[in-house]
Amino acid sequence: MKPEARKKLILASAKRLFSRGGYYQTQISDIIKDAGIARGTIYQYFSNKEDVFVTLLEQYYSQWEESISLAAADINLENVDPVDYFRHRIKRTLVFFSKDKDLCNIALRVGLGLPGDMALVIKRFEERIIRLLIGDLDLGISNGHVRQDLNVELTANLLAGALLSTAYHFFSQDADQAKPLDINKTTEDIIAVFAPGIFTKPYKKQSE
Amino acid sequence: MKPEARKKLILASAKRLFSRGGYYQTQISDIIKDAGIARGTIYQYFSNKEDVFVTLLEQYYSQWEESISLAAADINLENVDPVDYFRHRIKRTLVFFSKDKDLCNIALRVGLGLPGDMALVIKRFEERIIRLLIGDLDLGISNGHVRQDLNVELTANLLAGALLSTAYHFFSQDADQAKPLDINKTTEDIIAVFAPGIFTKPYKKQSE
Amino acid sequence: MKPEARKKLILASAKRLFSRGGYYQTQISDIIKDAGIARGTIYQYFSNKEDVFVTLLEQYYSQWEESISLAAADINLENVDPVDYFRHRIKRTLVFFSKDKDLCNIALRVGLGLPGDMALVIKRFEERIIRLLIGDLDLGISNGHVRQDLNVELTANLLAGALLSTAYHFFSQDADQAKPLDINKTTEDIIAVFAPGIFTKPYKKQSE
Amino acid sequence: MKPEARKKLILASAKRLFSRGGYYQTQISDIIKDAGIARGTIYQYFSNKEDVFVTLLEQYYSQWEESISLAAADINLENVDPVDYFRHRIKRTLVFFSKDKDLCNIALRVGLGLPGDMALVIKRFEERIIRLLIGDLDLGISNGHVRQDLNVELTANLLAGALLSTAYHFFSQDADQAKPLDINKTTEDIIAVFAPGIFTKPYKKQSE
DNA sequence: TATGAATGAGTATTCATTCAT
DNA sequence: GATGAATGAATACTCATTCAT
Structure with missing residues (x-):
């Protein structure tokens, strides 16, 4: 071999x-x-047990980064509808987590109580997500697509927490295997909850 | 002693x-x-190390239950404005987590990788929160205050994930101690994000 | 109290x-x-746990000594038939052990693996029994009642081992409670086994 | 290694x-x-401390079983003199115990006060010996070599107790090293004590 | 490169004994 | 005398890591 x-x-x-x-x-x-x-x-x-674990995580995170950059690549930021962009982001994230339930389990649940730098590696993952969202929201504000008075840092946290925890809930190993998730519908449902509170333009349901 | x-x-x-x-x-x-x-x-x-840990958690959870029931007690469900009620719930939760940063750390971050029933105890905590939110949303729907087409289970997860993860982010030990959180303002900001996507009635900012 | x-x-x-x-x-x-x-x-x-255990043993041993001396007291060594004397000794021993099954258990089975002087205390008990038997047998030899060529030390050991182990077998806590022992008959049966090999005079079964 | x-x-x-x-x-x-x-x-x-101890005991017991079966093998039950057979058995047993004084110590003295099944393992050993003796005596009775009225169960216990306790006394670690035992002579002496009370045929001393 | 026997620092838990009240 | 909370030395067992073959 x-x-x-x-x-x-x-x-x-x-x-x-x-x-x-x-x-x-x-x-x-x-x-x-x-x-x-x-x-x-x-x-x-x-080199040791920690190395195995961290390799797993870093592999996962770089996959995620790649998935994100791909997401950025196939969208023209100039013309895109802001809600569409948001929709795209959320869907990408859900798709990503749904692809590997084991890694979903590891990345979203383990955190505290790990030795050395391992907890840090995981923490960085979430911070990266949040910073990305902050960037998006700031851009949206300067574009006039997002409410001027939005608490950006908080909202980024809300979104990250909501998405990650939901991902864990629906995609992790222990999740109810009986009802698999329709990601398209779920994405739309998430948008329907968040969009009205974030964007300036009235939110319209996507026609299916 | x-x-x-x-x-x-x-x-x-x-x-x-x-x-x-x-x-x-x-x-x-x-x-x-x-x-x-x-x-x-x-x-x-x-009786052993696990018992210490579980005692800590269960104490925390029963505190939380108590805090929830108190919250229910001082509100008249008949006349209250639904957004007000939502606001109240969110604030209560934030206040609760902000009171004990150590327990916040333990309860919101530890989970997987624990022996025996300990992970279960923690999981039950989150499920309890989600079930509570589902109840609230269902009530809102039958009252006509909440959108008929809302995906209730998903939204409850989003809210729980957003709140818990935000609580951890802002209140846990490692949180940036330099900028303490104004819970009133934070509550309002959270409402501003979620209310428009959840309620039927147009959301109006609370006058301070 | x-x-x-x-x-x-x-x-x-x-x-x-x-x-x-x-x-x-x-x-x-x-x-x-x-x-x-x-x-x-x-x-x-x-004074400590060992003291409790040793007190128990020593109490038992002194009871046994007393039982032995009583046995000696009510027999006239001059006129007694040697087999009768032997019979008497054996019966006394069996009666003694049968009276307290718990102590029988402790005294006959525990030995090695005890801390400090406790094993010694128990060992002394057995040695005391053996020395007593040696005395009896030596007396019998000088009387002409016992075979001149008998290996006295060995025979004393055989008798002690046979008696103690049989006592444990029949009287200890775990012993089969269903068939209680007829001590008179058992004594006679033991005599029937040992007497012919020990005494000079042909052994006659006791008439019941 | x-x-x-x-x-x-x-x-x-x-x-x-x-x-x-x-x-x-x-x-x-x-x-x-x-x-x-x-x-x-x-x-x-x-797997643990108990496993070491039990391995030791079981090894010893299987050695003993083997030694017993060998003993049976090299004797022709048809023609052999019953006292000779008895002599052979006793000698075998003594030889066996004399070969390993440490195991002799462990097997004959430890018993009560051991955790789990360890005491049981030891108890089974003694029961095995006793059952073997019962078999021998029953056979002797049907052959007419052994007294019809012998209390077989009791006698087997006496013999087992006598032999085991004597083995411990003479062969265990603590035994008086100064006077090593002549097994042939000891065997003969034991026979001399037991044979007259057990067998029907008058016992004759073995010529040396 | 692959192996797996050997290693030993690390840790939870027990339980006889003490002593202030 | 009686109590029972506090003590801490003692001990079996784990498991990541090493290294000679």
Whole structure:
């Protein structure tokens, strides 16, 4: 097996296990047993347990960054309707989290109680989301699309909290598997809640 | 020292330490050193480390329940303006979390990666909040105050996620201590974001 | 309650518990709970846990010594038939052990694995029995009642081992309660096994 | 070092230490120090302290079973003299216990006061011996070699108790090392005590 | 590169004993 | 004498990490 493939194998096992049991309750023993490798082998690819976890997170975050930049790329900021843009952002986010439930679990729920810099890595993720939203809202204000008197920092937090927690609620491992989420409809429903309070232009429901 | 007082002493130390370091990184040794008691003493009051943690959480949750029921008590549901009621609820929640930053830290951030039933206890807390919001929204719909086509479950999640995550962001230990939050203004700002998307009646800013 | 009465109360509880669980698995907590006294009270009567256990044993051993000397007292060594004497000894021993099953349990089974001098105390008990038997057998040899070529030390050990282990087997707590032992018959049966190999005079069954 | 060898090393240390100090007073620390291994290593071979002890006992018991079956194998039950057979059994038993004084100590003395199923394991050992003797005696009765009126269960207990306790007395660690036992002579002496009371045929001393 | 036996610092928990009230 | 809250030394067991093969 090629080294890269083996590294991926380890990360796949680690992801599944960390997602279910969290950082502390997942042992190196569990990971190597699940990956079918020897105890020493994991240390050929990762310097320690924390490295495995952080690699997983950073991989996830860079995927997210990529997903965001792609989102930016395929939209022409000049002409786009602000609510459409907002809609696009929210949908992208939901789509992203829905793609990998294990990572959703890890990224949105673990945080405090982790050793060293790991909690920081996670915190940075949320801050990045919030800063992005702040940027969006500030832009919207200068464009006249967003209410001048909006509390931007707070609203960014509300949106981030609402989105992340909702993502966890609907997409995480433990979520009710019986009713899968219609992301298009959910996006529209979220817009319907937030848009009237954020934008200056009266909100119109998207025709389906 | 009276037994009850000593138990409180231990819980106070545990709260501070769990809040900063989380469950796993907080050792029994840390707690007893902080509380200035002997190693065995903590086991006179709690059966084990988990018991200390869960006691802390349950205490917090029952405080929250009480705070909620008080909130219900001092409002006349017949005559109250729905936005006013919403405003009241949100403010209560923010006030509650702002009162104890350590518990805010513990309750809102810890979750996955905890042993046994502890994660469950926390999960139940959030579910309780969401169910409460669902009840409010359903009532609003039958009153005609809330949009008929609102996705109630989703909106309850958005609100819960937005509120809890915002509470953590502004009130937790790590929050920027330099700019303390004006809860009245924050409440109003939150209403300004959510009200237009939820209520049927046009939202009017509260005069201060 | 009078001090002596309370000491007896503690010993009674300790006896029952040590008999069931042995020395190590019986906690001071168990004893005080069973005796219905406070934690500190037991230390008014005994210097420590070991003292409770040893007191129990020594009480038992002195009872046994007394039982032995009584046995000696009511027999006229001159005229008595040697098999009768042997019979008497064996019966006395069996009767003694059968009287207190808890102490039987403690004295015959516990031994190794006890701290300090406790194992010694128990060992001395057995040695005392053996020395007594050696005395009896030596006397019998000089009387001509016992085979000249008998290996006295070994035979004393056989007798002690046989008697003690049989006592435990039939009288201890765990013994089959369904078939209570007829001590007279058992004594006769033991004599029937040992007498022919020990005495010079042909053994005759006792008429009942 | 090969794994099997290391496991044996640990058992050897454990045997010596348990034999001297018993179960409770022997610490894991003592065993690893004696075996010259690291703290964690013992847990690679045994799941816990109890497992080490039980492994030791079960090893001993299976050795004993093997020794017994060998004893049965090299004797022709048809033609053998019953006293010879008895002699053989007794000698085998004595030889067995004399071979490993530490295990002799552990198996014959420990019993009550052990946690979990450990006491049971030991109890089963004795019961096995007794059942074997009962079988022998029943066979002897149907052959006409053994007295018809012998109390078989009791006699088996007497023999087991006599033998085990004598084995401990003469072979255990604490036994008087000054006078080593002549097993042939001891066997003969034991036979001389028991044979006349058990067998129908007059007992004749073995010519040496 | 892969292995897995060996390592040992780290930690929760127990329980006999003390002593102020 | 009686109490029971407080004590802290003692101890089994864990688990990430190493390193010789």
